[in-house]
Structures are given as structure tokens and as C-alpha cells.
Amino acid sequence: MLNQLLQQAKDAQKGLRLADGSRRNQVLAAMRDLLRERQTEILAVNQAEVQRAEAAGLTGALLKRLVLTEKKLAELADGLKTVARLPDPLGQGPRWTLDNGLKLNTVRVPLGVIGLIFESRPGVAIEAAGLTVKSGNAIILRSGHEALDTVTLLTRLWQDALERAGLPRFAVQSVEKPDRQYAVEMMHLTGLDLLIPRGGAGLIQTVVKEATVPVIETGVGNCHLYVDKAADLDMAVKILRDGKVGNPAVCNALETVLVHRDVKEAFLTRAYAALEDDGVTWHGDPEVRRILPQAVAADEPDWANEYLSLDLAAKVVDGLEEALAHIERYGTFHSEAVVTNDYVVGQTFLERVDAAVVYWNASTRFTDGFQFGFGAEVGISTQKMHARGPMGLEALTTTKTLAYGMGQTRDLH
Amino acid sequence: MLNQLLQQAKDAQKGLRLADGSRRNQVLAAMRDLLRERQTEILAVNQAEVQRAEAAGLTGALLKRLVLTEKKLAELADGLKTVARLPDPLGQGPRWTLDNGLKLNTVRVPLGVIGLIFESRPGVAIEAAGLTVKSGNAIILRSGHEALDTVTLLTRLWQDALERAGLPRFAVQSVEKPDRQYAVEMMHLTGLDLLIPRGGAGLIQTVVKEATVPVIETGVGNCHLYVDKAADLDMAVKILRDGKVGNPAVCNALETVLVHRDVKEAFLTRAYAALEDDGVTWHGDPEVRRILPQAVAADEPDWANEYLSLDLAAKVVDGLEEALAHIERYGTFHSEAVVTNDYVVGQTFLERVDAAVVYWNASTRFTDGFQFGFGAEVGISTQKMHARGPMGLEALTTTKTLAYGMGQTRDLH
The missing domain is CATH 3.40.309.10 (Aldehyde Dehydrogenase; Chain A, domain 2)
Structure with a gap:
């Protein structure tokens, strides 16, 4: 099943990475509109989910993190505004010319398709997708089962926001089934450019140990x-x-x-x-x-x-x-x-x-x-490679060097 | 055995990362002097090694890459000069202040201790260590067995160069035994900050699959x-x-x-x-x-x-x-x-x-x-995370954010 999501994500990402920065920002603006327009529905779906979780015995911090409120939604929408206002992370980097005239230009490009496995904190679907859309990546979200209905609805809103901006819907997708097998499948989903686990130490250690796709270790803080x-x-x-x-x-x-x-x-x-x-x-x-x-x-x-x-x-x-x-x-x-x-x-x-x-x-x-002013975070990296600390837009990019020649060769002329 | 090298490397790296850029450049200058002063000895050790490899049946490209010549040494020394002239990769990055007055400053710092597993190309010991010294890292080299004598001698020269500049010898070390078990030990050497395999597809795939320390995938080019x-x-x-x-x-x-x-x-x-x-x-x-x-x-x-x-x-x-x-x-x-x-x-x-x-x-x-003007490379990354393409100085660094406060708190004041 995830292979289909991945293929859809790859196709959508091609459209996204060719769109200019203002078009990607339009998606974030459209999502802010949708969060306001559909607020009643979002809160109702979330409340029903919270009640089911409570009935199933969820309490304390675990229950609290599942809850969306009007205030929380407003904060998340503000975060999207902050992200939209940040400079475009894609585009120009160093340019230099070799003695033989070969012109090199290192540019910043999206990673591609990002997977995010997180626990039952539905706001993550808003902040993480805001960062991936802005940085030209596609994302596949896999939330904890208690938050599934809310995350599914938020994903649909992202897809509507993408369409309003004239971009491919499938740049934001989520796994709509709760089974653990889909999390495992994601850890082995060849072609996924990066998998980020966001949650408790148990989840993170499982993903770091088990995944065969690239992973960034996040969040354990002693x-x-x-x-x-x-x-x-x-x-x-x-x-x-x-x-x-x-x-x-x-x-x-x-x-x-x-x-x-x-x-x-x-x-x-x-x-x-x-x-x-x-x-x-x-x-x-x-x-x-x-x-x-x-x-x-x-x-x-x-x-x-x-x-x-x-x-x-x-x-x-x-x-x-x-x-x-x-x-x-x-x-x-x-x-x-x-x-x-x-x-x-x-x-x-x-x-x-x-x-x-x-x-x-x-x-x-x-x-x-x-707090750092990134508007959101996709996680907090505790590793030294690639990104360290709160991961904002740049952590979702890589580089590519473009070389413009006039027939230059190295050894044989 | 490698645990002792690792401990020595960690201690030496503390000295190196506190040294300023000009001191680290002095090591590269001293190494250039030593390559000239000790050229006869280097070429003799290498020649003996080449003859043994030839007698053991090594031919073609595999034999050729083992050979050091006066010209090759001069090129490697030139590379060290280029690296020394490049800007210091350590130090200042973005600074910003939060609304509450907390001052943040992201600085670039060395990764720590780098392991490099490579095949029998002794020049790698010069170029890779040049980059790690310049970037404030310690390195542990593990060469192919045919190049062991040459690499051991070059390691000693690096240690002399470090001493001439008043820095700790063990910032450059090599595994002086050929046994495969040491390569395996390196792949599982907890505390190693990065392991780079440099060589053929077989070596690289083995390291990527087997290693439990962070690895950067390099060099397979179809x-x-x-x-x-x-x-x-x-x-x-x-x-x-x-x-x-x-x-x-x-x-x-x-x-x-x-x-x-x-x-x-x-x-x-x-x-x-x-x-x-x-x-x-x-x-x-x-x-x-x-x-x-x-x-x-x-x-x-x-x-x-x-x-x-x-x-x-x-x-x-x-x-x-x-x-x-x-x-x-x-x-x-x-x-x-x-x-x-x-x-x-x-x-x-x-x-x-x-x-x-x-x-x-x-x-x-x-x-x-x-060719890119980095003076050397520690490998060519074919992954998207952390570094992509020829890896020079910046690929050997990570960031750290320093936060200067006056008692700022987030939720409870």
C-alpha cells in the first residue's frame, strides 16, 4: 500500500519542486484559510477522537497532546504565517569557475519524499507539512492511531490547499490505517529520501535500529x-x-x-x-x-x-x-x-x-x-550529521552542483 | 585495540578544536616540509611495498594506485597548500536574538573523531588527514594491507607535524595491523563520530550495511x-x-x-x-x-x-x-x-x-x-543527507547553537 503513496508523492514532488517560492507560500496561505473556514469540523472530529481515547483509558499528558483547541489551531496557523515569511530555502548557493572555464553552481534542492512517523499529536500534521511544502518536498504522515481521524482530515485540507494553489494534491498524504505494519513498511520503503521519527525514546530507537531508509535521530533529551x-x-x-x-x-x-x-x-x-x-x-x-x-x-x-x-x-x-x-x-x-x-x-x-x-x-x-523563530519544526535532531537541533526548512534540503561547460575534458583533449 | 586509539583520538581532538585556525594550518605546512625532507625514505618504503605486492601477483590498476612517485608527492603537498589557504571551516554562523532577549549563535564545530576505511592508495592518508586536521577533527586511518607500511610512515610524519605545531600527536592515527577484524571493529566503534568508506562498491556496501556508527555512503558511480x-x-x-x-x-x-x-x-x-x-x-x-x-x-x-x-x-x-x-x-x-x-x-x-x-x-x-578547488577530498558522497558530491572541509563539521541568557525562562517566570 505504501508503495502507491510513495509513487504518488514522487510524482507530486516533481510539480512542487518546479513551482517557485511564492506558489509554495500560497499553499500555506490557503491552508491558513482552510483551518479557519473548517475550524468547527476540525474541532468536532478531534473532540470525538479525544472522547474515544478517554473512554479507552487514555489520561494525562498522552490525552492532553491529542487535544486541538481554537487557541492551538490559531497558534499553528500563526506558525504557517511565520514559515511562509521565511526566505525560500531552495535556490542559489556558491558559484565558481575552474581555470579551464567550467562554471560550477551549487544549488539547494528539496530532499524529495519525507516520511514522518509521529505519535498522537495532530498539530504535527500542520507544522511538518507546512515545512515540507515550503521546501518543495512531498510528505507521507503516519500518526499514532488515536489521532488518525484528525490527521486524515488535516491531510485532506492540505490537499485542498495544494489544489487551490494549483499544485499536485499528493504532495501531502497520510497513512489512513492504524496497523503497525504500515509503520514497519515505511521503515523499509526504498525510495523514501528521509524518515523522521518524532515521539518518545521507544519509537525513535525502533526506527533508528530497524529502518533501512535514511533516518534522522530526534528528540531524546536527558x-x-x-x-x-x-x-x-x-x-x-x-x-x-x-x-x-x-x-x-x-x-x-x-x-x-x-x-x-x-x-x-x-x-x-x-x-x-x-x-x-x-x-x-x-x-x-x-x-x-x-x-x-x-x-x-x-x-x-x-x-x-x-x-x-x-x-x-x-x-x-x-x-x-x-x-x-x-x-x-x-x-x-x-x-x-x-x-x-x-x-x-x-x-x-x-x-x-x-x-x-x-x-x-x-x-x-x-x-x-x-521558540527559535523557525515557525515550526519537523523534529529536533540529536545527531551530528546533516542537521542538529530544531530542524526547520534547511534540514529538508540537500545540494546539487550544476556544471556548465563548453566541451571541457579532464585528461584527454 | 581500537578503543585505545579512539580514546587517544578523543583526547587529541579536544586540543585540536581549541587551537585557532592558523595553528591548524601550521600542521599542514609542517607536513609539507616533512614530505620534502623525508621524500627518499617515503619512496623507498613505498617501493618495497610495491615490489612485495607485485611478487604477490598484484597488477594493473590495483598495483598502479599503490605507487607513490616524486610527482605524486609534490601534487599531494600542493593540495595541502590549497587546503591551508581555504577559509577556516570552524567558527561563526548565524546570530539572532529572541523577543525575550535570549541571544542565539549557531557556530560550526568539528564532528569529532572520523574513521576512514580505504583501499591501498597511500596518498589518501595525506589528503584526508589534511582535511581533518584543518577542520579540527581527529582521524583514524585504516588502509588496505598492501599500503600498510607507507600509510604507517605517513601517519608518523603527521604526528611529527602535529608536534612541530605544538598540537597533540594522536589527532592522526592509523591501524597498523592488516587483519580484517580491525575494519569490522571500526564499523562498531561506539563513540566514533563518522566512518567514511572510500573504495570499491563491495567495501562501501559492506560498511553501509554493517556499521552501527554514522556512515556516509561514497563513491559508486554508474x-x-x-x-x-x-x-x-x-x-x-x-x-x-x-x-x-x-x-x-x-x-x-x-x-x-x-x-x-x-x-x-x-x-x-x-x-x-x-x-x-x-x-x-x-x-x-x-x-x-x-x-x-x-x-x-x-x-x-x-x-x-x-x-x-x-x-x-x-x-x-x-x-x-x-x-x-x-x-x-x-x-x-x-x-x-x-x-x-x-x-x-x-x-x-x-x-x-x-x-x-x-x-x-x-x-x-x-x-x-x-578539480573542484577543495585541495583534497575525504570521499565523494552519493547520499543526500549531510554532504553531497566531493566532501571537503565543511562536510567534516557540524553545528552547535550557543544561547546567552540573563535568566530567561519559557513557561514559568
């Missing part, structure tokens, strides 16, 4: 905050709370705080008090537990795992070097932060931590395409 | 020349001969010529005559064989395989669309060429062919880091 002895402790507490409590279920949330021995007492007692009403459970090493007897004992898995919950690991360190070594060992190359007013400590942390985004005196929660 | 009805036939013959005969054993050599029906007779007879003395064997479809009865019958493998020899597949096509369809089916996204004086045909070919480099009226043999 993020650390290092509170230096020269930290403004009020700022450190505020950044810790934003990182742990703001939205604990996401990859840019904080999981571990490392605190300098010299400020352990002052910081830990204040942080504990500030987070107490939020229901945070502390997991501490022996030194932390001497100061916070309420903390449970932290073990190896506490350092290594991404809680994605209101749990927080805490450890006392001798200073910057120990903090850097801990992050090097347990970090997942996502987002790491230091709070300090010491210039050398801050600069050294930025220089030496190997992660997509490194923060000095700010919350790790800013690692996000919307 | 390259086509489309001779349009509006071609300058003299130019087409010259480009065909350069592509097929100049150096048939390399990936940017031509493998198939597609000729427009309207010029089949004129082109094929002239091309056959021009290539006759070179010893080219033609493999043709029935229409080609009616014109060139000397051609053997071409079968599916003739369209699909990279000969890397003086064999040439030839096919008559109805025009541009059939040529494009053939290239889409059998091409390997490497280098493709058209010869035509028809503007629409040329532009359409450039637009629609999906390959790293697409040539209009020029030889595919220019797809090469030296």
Missing part, C-alpha cells in the same frame, strides 16, 4: 543544569523550575541538576522549597540526601534515563570538570545549561559541552523550532 | 552521458572518450552512453572509431548493434553495473524523456552529463536529473575535490 558556585541562586531556581515543571513530558525538559559543592546547601534547600508545591520527586546522591532527606536514593538509571515526569535527579559535584564529565557520560547531545556569573566557567561550558544547544543562564526549554 | 540530437558530435565524442578512457577505474568515469535516435548513426560510428585504439568494448542494445555489429549484446546488468573498466554500455533513446527515465532507474546519484546545444534540453536535464553533480557539455571526470 538534559542537565549545572549550578555553579558563582551562580545567581534565584536565577538557578527559576531556570530549574521552568525546565522541570513547565512541561515535564517533552525532550527539552530538565532531568538532572548538578550543583557545586560550595553552594549545595543554599541552592538545594531553596530549590526544594520552590518546587515542593509542584509535586516534584527528588532523586539524590548521598550528599544531596544529607541536605534533603526527603529525596529518594539516586542510582545509575537516574543519571541515564529521561524521566519525562516530575522526577528530578540531583548530584553534588566538585566543580565544572566533574559536571562536564557527568554530562559527557550521560548527556544525549540535546540541550545542556549552566547558571553562573563566572565568565570563564560560562565560556568553558559553552565550548566543551557537546550538544545541539548549550545555554548559559537560560532555560533548556527554548530548544524548539517555534 | 555515470551516464546523454548525447542529444542537438549535440555537437565532436564535443560529445571527446567527452565520451575522456569519461571512459581517461581513468576507467574511478567512480566519476562514464559507464553508459544514451544517444538520441536522430543522431545514432553519425554519433555511434564516429565514437566507435575514436575509441577503437583505446581498446573499449561496446555493449549495445539491438539498435546500437545494427550500427555497430562489433558491439556485444547489452543485458540488464550492463545498465545497472559500474564496469570500472574499458567496457561501455550504449543505448538508443527516443529523446530526453527516455534518457531521464533511464538515468532515474539506473543512476547512482553521482555524476550525469548531457551534450546538447538546445537550451531547453540542457536546462531540463540539469533541473530533473537527481545527482550530486550534473554536467552540461562537460566531462563527468571533474567530480573530484582537487
Whole structure:
């Protein structure tokens, strides 16, 4: 079944990549119109789906992410406006001429057909397709089964938006059946130019291990905050709370705080008090537990795992070097932060931590395409190859070098 | 054993990435000095190795690629000079400020530790390490067993060059034992940031399939020349001969010529005559064989395989669309060429062919880091992710975003 979607996507992508940037932007404008015109229908389909999921026992963060609201739709439409206003990622790159007169021109071109496997967060169908349309790619969406009806409807709206702009409908498609076999089929869909998994660690690891098509690893974030002895402790507490409590279920949330021995007492007692009403459970090493007897004992898995919950690991360190070594060992190359007013400590942390985004005196929660001003994101890359951090338009392109000659040959003339 | 090399490489790379660009260039200058100072020794070690390989039965292209000469060393040294003069690939990228005052700065940083598995072409140890040193990376070289002594000596010279510039020796290392187990170990060397296979299709496919570390697929080139009805036939013959005969054993050599029906007779007879003395064997479809009865019958493998020899597949096509369809089916996204004086045909070919480099009226043999002016290449990427075409300095880098805050938080203030 997916082979047919792929063939349709390839054909549609040829039309899209030949369209100029303003035509591709028209699709995004048309989709914004459609989100407004069909808002009642979208919310009704989504609400029915939410009720079914609730009846099936879905609760908490998993239920919450399934819900679309008027406000959420307006935000997603705003994101499309931001994306439409960004420069066209396709087109000119370096030009140079060889001594023999051969003219070379490296241009940026779409990757082709992108597959996206995601969980039951229907807004992803709006933001990801907005980026692929703008960058001249076709996309095949595969959502979690709870969000299938909403995603199917949003896909139809994208297809209508493409038609309104005079472009091929099948540049946006989705897998309309919930069976897991289609996710597996997608991982082996020869001809797919890129497959992006977006969701929890389990999904991502499965895709990275199993896929035979090109994959970008996204989103597992075991993020650390290092509170230096020269930290403004009020700022450190505020950044810790934003990182742990703001939205604990996401990859840019904080999981571990490392605190300098010299400020352990002052910081830990204040942080504990500030987070107490939020229901945070502390997991501490022996030194932390001497100061916070309420903390449970932290073990190896506490350092290594991404809680994605209101749990927080805490450890006392001798200073910057120990903090850097801990992050090097347990970090997942996502987002790491230091709070300090010491210039050398801050600069050294930025220089030496190997992660997509490194923060000095700010919350790790800013690692996000919307926050970064990309209007959307197709995922957050935690690998070094191709793209790193929030993936916007450029991550969906590759290059091609065009060579204009007058009969140049290399060895035989 | 490789774990020790990896640890040494990681430590050395920390020193290298903190060194400024002029210091890294000093290493390349020192290596050029050493190649001159120690030329007699290098050539003697290489000659002994060549004699052993010859005695063991190595001949032809395989033997030839093992040989270093005074001229070849001078060319490699010139390449190092070119690389040293290129702009530093590390450092500044986009800076922007969010509405809340958070300052973001995306910088280009080294990938870390690169592994390179290559065949018995010792010059690779000079050009690849030149690029990794310049870009702040450490490299672990794994050469074919015939070139082991030469590569071991060149590695020592790199280590001396690093020391002369006051940088850590182990930024360039090589596997000094020939056993295949070390190649396998390298493919699974967790912590290696990138593994590049450089050599024949067998080596590359093994690495791509077997490796669990990040890999860039390189170098298989089933390259086509489309001779349009509006071609300058003299130019087409010259480009065909350069592509097929100049150096048939390399990936940017031509493998198939597609000729427009309207010029089949004129082109094929002239091309056959021009290539006759070179010893080219033609493999043709029935229409080609009616014109060139000397051609053997071409079968599916003739369209699909990279000969890397003086064999040439030839096919008559109805025009541009059939040529494009053939290239889409059998091409390997490497280098493709058209010869035509028809503007629409040329532009359409450039637009629609999906390959790293697409040539209009020029030889595919220019797809090469030296030719492109990069001074060297670490390989030619035939994938779309991360890097495409000849990989120079930028392909050996990734990005990191630095975020400078004053206590900014996202949700909780």
C-alpha cells in the first residue's frame, strides 16, 4: 500500500519542486484559510477522537497532546504565517569557475519524499507539512492511531490547499490505517529520501535500529543544569523550575541538576522549597540526601534515563570538570545549561559541552523550532550529521552542483 | 585495540578544536616540509611495498594506485597548500536574538573523531588527514594491507607535524595491523563520530550495511552521458572518450552512453572509431548493434553495473524523456552529463536529473575535490543527507547553537 503513496508523492514532488517560492507560500496561505473556514469540523472530529481515547483509558499528558483547541489551531496557523515569511530555502548557493572555464553552481534542492512517523499529536500534521511544502518536498504522515481521524482530515485540507494553489494534491498524504505494519513498511520503503521519527525514546530507537531508509535521530533529551558556585541562586531556581515543571513530558525538559559543592546547601534547600508545591520527586546522591532527606536514593538509571515526569535527579559535584564529565557520560547531545556569573566557567561550558544547544543562564526549554523563530519544526535532531537541533526548512534540503561547460575534458583533449 | 586509539583520538581532538585556525594550518605546512625532507625514505618504503605486492601477483590498476612517485608527492603537498589557504571551516554562523532577549549563535564545530576505511592508495592518508586536521577533527586511518607500511610512515610524519605545531600527536592515527577484524571493529566503534568508506562498491556496501556508527555512503558511480540530437558530435565524442578512457577505474568515469535516435548513426560510428585504439568494448542494445555489429549484446546488468573498466554500455533513446527515465532507474546519484546545444534540453536535464553533480557539455571526470578547488577530498558522497558530491572541509563539521541568557525562562517566570 505504501508503495502507491510513495509513487504518488514522487510524482507530486516533481510539480512542487518546479513551482517557485511564492506558489509554495500560497499553499500555506490557503491552508491558513482552510483551518479557519473548517475550524468547527476540525474541532468536532478531534473532540470525538479525544472522547474515544478517554473512554479507552487514555489520561494525562498522552490525552492532553491529542487535544486541538481554537487557541492551538490559531497558534499553528500563526506558525504557517511565520514559515511562509521565511526566505525560500531552495535556490542559489556558491558559484565558481575552474581555470579551464567550467562554471560550477551549487544549488539547494528539496530532499524529495519525507516520511514522518509521529505519535498522537495532530498539530504535527500542520507544522511538518507546512515545512515540507515550503521546501518543495512531498510528505507521507503516519500518526499514532488515536489521532488518525484528525490527521486524515488535516491531510485532506492540505490537499485542498495544494489544489487551490494549483499544485499536485499528493504532495501531502497520510497513512489512513492504524496497523503497525504500515509503520514497519515505511521503515523499509526504498525510495523514501528521509524518515523522521518524532515521539518518545521507544519509537525513535525502533526506527533508528530497524529502518533501512535514511533516518534522522530526534528528540531524546536527558538534559542537565549545572549550578555553579558563582551562580545567581534565584536565577538557578527559576531556570530549574521552568525546565522541570513547565512541561515535564517533552525532550527539552530538565532531568538532572548538578550543583557545586560550595553552594549545595543554599541552592538545594531553596530549590526544594520552590518546587515542593509542584509535586516534584527528588532523586539524590548521598550528599544531596544529607541536605534533603526527603529525596529518594539516586542510582545509575537516574543519571541515564529521561524521566519525562516530575522526577528530578540531583548530584553534588566538585566543580565544572566533574559536571562536564557527568554530562559527557550521560548527556544525549540535546540541550545542556549552566547558571553562573563566572565568565570563564560560562565560556568553558559553552565550548566543551557537546550538544545541539548549550545555554548559559537560560532555560533548556527554548530548544524548539517555534521558540527559535523557525515557525515550526519537523523534529529536533540529536545527531551530528546533516542537521542538529530544531530542524526547520534547511534540514529538508540537500545540494546539487550544476556544471556548465563548453566541451571541457579532464585528461584527454 | 581500537578503543585505545579512539580514546587517544578523543583526547587529541579536544586540543585540536581549541587551537585557532592558523595553528591548524601550521600542521599542514609542517607536513609539507616533512614530505620534502623525508621524500627518499617515503619512496623507498613505498617501493618495497610495491615490489612485495607485485611478487604477490598484484597488477594493473590495483598495483598502479599503490605507487607513490616524486610527482605524486609534490601534487599531494600542493593540495595541502590549497587546503591551508581555504577559509577556516570552524567558527561563526548565524546570530539572532529572541523577543525575550535570549541571544542565539549557531557556530560550526568539528564532528569529532572520523574513521576512514580505504583501499591501498597511500596518498589518501595525506589528503584526508589534511582535511581533518584543518577542520579540527581527529582521524583514524585504516588502509588496505598492501599500503600498510607507507600509510604507517605517513601517519608518523603527521604526528611529527602535529608536534612541530605544538598540537597533540594522536589527532592522526592509523591501524597498523592488516587483519580484517580491525575494519569490522571500526564499523562498531561506539563513540566514533563518522566512518567514511572510500573504495570499491563491495567495501562501501559492506560498511553501509554493517556499521552501527554514522556512515556516509561514497563513491559508486554508474555515470551516464546523454548525447542529444542537438549535440555537437565532436564535443560529445571527446567527452565520451575522456569519461571512459581517461581513468576507467574511478567512480566519476562514464559507464553508459544514451544517444538520441536522430543522431545514432553519425554519433555511434564516429565514437566507435575514436575509441577503437583505446581498446573499449561496446555493449549495445539491438539498435546500437545494427550500427555497430562489433558491439556485444547489452543485458540488464550492463545498465545497472559500474564496469570500472574499458567496457561501455550504449543505448538508443527516443529523446530526453527516455534518457531521464533511464538515468532515474539506473543512476547512482553521482555524476550525469548531457551534450546538447538546445537550451531547453540542457536546462531540463540539469533541473530533473537527481545527482550530486550534473554536467552540461562537460566531462563527468571533474567530480573530484582537487578539480573542484577543495585541495583534497575525504570521499565523494552519493547520499543526500549531510554532504553531497566531493566532501571537503565543511562536510567534516557540524553545528552547535550557543544561547546567552540573563535568566530567561519559557513557561514559568
